Amino acid sequence: MPPTPPRPARRHLSRPVALVALLALAGCGAPPQLRQQATPVPTTAATATATAMPGATPTLPPPPPTPAPTGTPGDQLAVPCSSGPSGDRVVALLRGPARVLPRGVRVTVGTGPLCAGGWQYTVLTVAGHEELQVVTEGRPTALKLVTAGTDVCSPEVRAAGPPGIRTLACDGTPGA
Known part of the structure; x- marks a missing residue:
């Protein structure tokens, strides 16, 4: 019986590479443009979240843009x-x-x-x-x-x- 050819090594390497890529992308979060459109989290809730998760840096959405003064009619x-x-x-x-x-x-x-x-x-x-x-x-x-x-x-x-x-x-x- 002829010897069985070895399995390609790529199959075994492609899973860890794909897993690392998925984990890296999952950790990025929403892009800044989408975070600005989200409803702002109240300051007290953000502080509570930061306290509950030591070592984590809270990310607060930026304040809504201040409209340019339009003046009176x-x-x-x-x-x-x-x-x-x-x-x-x-x-x-x-x-x-x-x-x-x-x-x-x-x-x-x-x-x-x-x-x-x-x-x-x-x-x-x-x-x-x-x-x-x-x-x-x-x-x-x-x-x-x-x-x-x-x-x-x-x-x-x-x-x-x-x-x-x-x-x-x-x-x-x-x-x-």
Whole structure:
């Protein structure tokens, strides 16, 4: 009787390799994207779990993302100011305390003032110069100059300005 050929060694090695691979994959847990969608576990339950299993590091789901501030409906769109300031008031600020415009230069209001969230946006036509964009904030009787120039998308406007003003100052899109 002829000798029986030996069994291939691969058959015996493939089971342990497959078992190790399955164990490695089983220990990974859910990917971070799926953990974020899971319902958050209350903090007290997570602490109790951590206490019950010494040596285990508790994995808490990340806090839900904080929505970007959207502001109030009056902040979203810059519209003609119903209770001021007037264009003349903006020009007076630029000629007076702000010292942006000399007294003798001829200025006309091209756009605005448009208001959103206590801020104002105005475009002035200055004789012999480019249009001057102006961003102010505050009450009509106590205006504060935020910025003025041909590009008013300043860090302050981006960070603190209401969306309606940011849209006008940074995107150049009319608000009304």
